[in-house]
Amino acid sequence: MANVQSSNLGYPRIGANREWKKALESFWSGKLEEHELLSKLDDIRLDRLRIQQEKGIDLIPVHDFTMYDHMLDMSVMFGLVPQRFKYDGGPVPLSVYFAMARGSQGAAACEMTKWFNTNYHYIVPELQDAKPHLTVNKPLEAYREAKSSLGIEGKPVLVGPYTFLKLSKGYTPDQFESLLDQFTDLYAVILKELEQEGVQWVQFDEPILVTSLTKDELALVSSVYKKLHAAAPAIRIMLQTYFDSVSHYVEIISLPVQGIGLDFVHGLDGNTEQLLKHGFPEDKVLGVGLINGRNIWRSDLDAKLELLDTLSQKVKPSQYVIQPSCSLLHVPVSTAHEDKLDPVLRQALSFANEKLDELTLLTSALNNGIESVSEQLKEHNQAVAAMNQSSLRNNEQVQKETSKVVGLNPTRALSFEERRKAQQKKWNLPLLPTTTIGSFPQSTEVRQARKNWRSGEWSAEQYETFLAEQTRAWIEIQEDIGLDVLVHGEFERTDMVEFFGEKLDGFAFTANGWVQSYGSRCVKPPVIYGDVEFVNPMTVKETVYAQSLTSKPVKGMLTGPITILNWSFVRDDISRELVAYQIALALRLEVNALEQAGIEMIQVDEPALREGLPLKREDWQSYLDWSVKAFRLSTSSVKDTTQIHTHMCYCEFHDIIDSIRALDADVISIETSRSHGELIGSFEEHTYDHGIGLGVYDIHSPRVPEVDEMTQMIKRALSVLDPELFWINPDCGLKTRGRDETVAALRNMVAAAAQYREVLSVNQS
Template sequence: MKTTVTGFPRIGKNREWKKALEIFWAGKISEEEILQEAQNIQQQHFGMMKDLDFVPIDFALYDHMLETSFLLGVLPDQVQKSSLSHLGKYFALARGFQEKSVDIKAWPMKKWFSTNYHCVRPKISPETTWEADLFFLEYKSTLVKQNPNRRWVIPGPYTFARLSIIEDVPEHEWQQKLLQAYHNLLKRIPGDVQLDEPALVFDMTNREKELFLAFYESLSSYGERLFLQTYFGDVRDIYEELVQLPVKGIGLDFVEGSENLSLIEKFGFPPEKMLLCGIVAGKNVWRTNYEKALSLLGRIASYLPRENIVLSSACSLLHVPYTIEGESFPEEIENGVCFALEKVEEIRQLALLGDILHYQDHPIFQKNREMISKLTARDRDSLCLQKLSALSEKDFQRALPVEQRLPLQKEVLNLAPLPTTTIGSFPQTPELRKLRKGFQENVLSEETYKQEIKKMIASCIKTQEELGIDVLVHGEYERNDMVEYFASFLKGMTTTKNGWVQSYGSRTTKPPLLYGDVTRVSSMTVEWITYAQSLTTKPVKAILTGPITIINWSFCREDISLKEVAYQIALALREEIEELQQKNIRIIQVDEAALRERLPLRKSEWQSYLDIATSAFRLATSTLLPEIQLHTHMCYSEFKDIPEAIEALDADVLTIEASRSELDVLESLRTYSQKRDIGPGVYDIHSPRVPSAEEIETFIQKLLSVIPVEHLWINPDCGLKTRKESEAYASLQHMVEATQKIRKNLFS
């Protein structure tokens, strides 16, 4: 059997690409130098995958959807005609650009299916030029020519269309132009091409199936070198037609694709085509059970020749860290963890075992069986289980409905109309990172570290007061990450030293491992929040990360139910919230930024997940007194089709990303904002671009056309930790100026 992976991490084994990007954006290296660094990192990756039969070229300088837009020519006329260089245009659409006469807003982002990776959403409009940027084609083609067993990876036309924003262009027109752009691109690409079509795992209407089939029938002349790759689920709606397409091979996910094996058994698989079998998970870090995987392969091998079976990861390994090398894990899981490089080795070992008649006797198989046995033999926490069994319906309900709570809260808080606030974090400066590193490496004492953090909190409070912000935050300087920080206070979770995963562009996170029953070890935020509140008469929000976001931004155990894990974390947060409440903290924000991340891709499976997610949130927050205001924050999650779930959270104030979505989400929340408060982000914090006060004022006026003034809050899209202080403070100043002007016009 042959071997491959669907994709590979891009950020660099030691985050080399993240660092190179940030140095480049700071103007400290040239375009030639950043491109050379990209080539160097990709060659290193090829070396890591040298034992595979087929190696993907899926590296993107920022994002694969954005890169494909340049390859196809799906670019705004404003950008094409600008004086910026090729890379300048590329990063302008990724991050925004503002200088002299050039002012380019970044394209929106959205979660890449059911992952924490954020992709850029291309825009197809009457201003789209459809002129391909051959710079990116030439750059990538060099890698293909130098490496004959490599295949170029790009999103396929159906997925590209499903994720794009299409504005004011007739359907037949954009479809024809998009298809011609793919023709032009495929003519120029040397060698095999992997077209990723994860959108096939969505529910598909007949019209969508017709569109997909029309795309690939038109591309049939390239079929002898096309691999069509699906992942994140099964292809039940299109399988029969899919396997008959004129392509060289088809990739199916046998980890999350619950129906794919039965589809093969029911309808067969063309023996002349290659089947890329995704049998090693690409979204979690637990070792593959070789016994189950080889049993599955045996069933598949009865339908086509073994030489046409290619063992692969179920999806790109982009979603897991590079390697466990140098890591240490709790004894219960020390041999059960597997990152990207170890997953490549798993694929190689499975191919070896798959060609052996009595593989059960092989040492590799026996060692795997032993590791899996230890991983599944973990003891349960009896006290934790008792708490879960004692829960009743009243544990999920606040004392009063929101219509009665909000007036009480507004009387206590006494805020101005259109209250201003931020989401939580303030810029993480080089000085802060140095301080944190010194503490972690025992260069600084805990006492010195805390004193320095408190100085930063005091400065943050003073800055917000000077800016005129109404509801303050403490800046989150003690937190390395909104999930990793909390994991360090929770039994049953562990963190890594270098387990970085790309979220978007140069942004990386270090997801913890959730491996046992979860309980709170000690207070997590109380010391910092109460100190910040002692410095001001204005309310300071306590910021916590919600149960579902902690799960979705961790590598979560799979041997117990999602409901059990979510309720365990909710009970731990409940203890923290009760302690904050006792300290007279008047506003508590529980962020569920990743509410939608684990949402099943098929709508028929949504409700059970949403019931668990909303119940866990209510379990964590139900003991709040009516006069304590409960906020929640969500970002880049598209809520227009789950308004009932947002309502079910029973928060008092919802803050959401809105500036890049251009109010698309707000219409769906019009009803929500009639009885609850809402704070749609008025500017994009993921861009270094600083909006003017006039721009923000115009945006707030648009918000007021949808949301009653008595229910509208003014805030940025998200936390400010990724921004420079100069960018953050200038934007906040403009936000406050715009708000004060509108207040004066409305109420004077």
């Protein structure tokens, strides 16, 4: 039998009951002293290690825990503290650490962005005028803690030097190589100290290696790892990739490291094909990423064992290390509290702890023979089969309707230019029409009312009366402000995806399925477990009521199919494309219901469209094609005079402008106030000939911008956009803002629009 080890790449930080989140927020609110916070975090960190130890994992990651974000940890370890935080050197104080993450009175927080194509956000390292230096060897501290406290021979985890620098900002391309040398020297110091301590394995996360790199970039990667190997030759480096197949397989497996970790879930086809074609070095171990670290379903372990058997044509099983496809920080901790779910569904779920069980089961099968775990494998695979075969996943009507649209190219009956003329005649809106993105402030009163209703303290009638009062009040406010197109405010909605998932068949909601989004912010994504089907109208009642209160148009507000897809845990037995079409068909019925009820401006938001882009640029078009198709499935059935709006967050517009235009929305609004200049530059290079609203003020700040500031935004936009197509709006929804600041900002926005209409009128005369 083989001597195969199991390994984990990272474990959730938040605790089984979000103890981590609660401790952080208690500290920030002044309820915990610093020493109390650190004590609680010590307990959570050691508990995570203990769970992995008890599960029988051989290579347990250390230094994957964080007080906010692992990239921020790397920044402060290297002394990369922007000058505005007034850091004087040495170990970075906790106050500075959290100020970098969250901002302080005297300094804006560091930028935050998505970790590759996941829904996790990291703090972007800032290198302007930076002088990288090692403030403290955190991986060494983490290794010592695990060994002394629990007897664990831990595997320190660091973001690799190439990925770390690529994800940083504040340097020019010609500075890259010099900075890479500086960081490589610091990594070498860390490795030498770990080597002296007797550390056996170190995991360097280099997910950047699955993106489209050039030969010159690969040469730099090679030079980095040659230096690191020379610095600490006794250390065994596991070069870990994930989220896709590596771009240059032959070059990657030739790097001077002792292990290569490959993703055989999201990079299954590419990595398998390359390995079978080119083989694998006999002097390295292969980290086989078998268990999906980004989704919540039990694995088909028979299929995993078959894959391992296939790989054994080129790799000796004794070279295997069995591991997840990526860190488990992207999944919830445990299914232990999910007893309210359908039993068949619950048995099909696998959160972090259950994924560790899957790893040890596979490892045992390889080391001791399948017969030794045959009963466990049988029970496991029966749960997978039961879910796939159950009525929960086999709605023949939905599947039939979905199959019909696979080959279709849904389009509106008339071109945009023809629709525009009909819509102008119908709506008779002024030049530069004003509107908002959809949501209005979710005050403490709104949240408490929802809580009262969900707990049973309020009846449905009481709650609906409250919602109607809120809607009426905000319709009156919008009319008083002078907005041209109104919204009902979305007071009934907690989350833009959850709201629709609760009303569609095929969705489930966990009791404790929390995952970290950023910092202490945790989200509980819906679970798309089965065929998605429209049940009853979801938004018609509230929107029609709002429309009855005003003669101005009220927009229907929906979340688009791709955003619902990308912000959910999605079934893995059919393609994401087919799931998107199912959601789109359900939303199409909602769009039709709104139109039939007299709502003929309908906004279908897609803020997450770009987030789902594959990491390799050559794979973008396929995703964009079916994403655009799903959106048009949702929206193309309406009358020519019905105006379809959409909303997106700023997304490097120029990269996907053809696809955004192909959505064929009558009006698109884009979150741009923090990147207005960049987007204007995009429009200088690319023409956009549909209706468009570039956010004229930033809703993420409580600050109320002055009228002149907004008119300058409008002026810049109209230097490259047709005023006949331009709308005036905030850059995103107003759910998180306060009432007074919202009203004040919108009054200024309407005044800015009126002022600029005068400018255009004078210019035209």
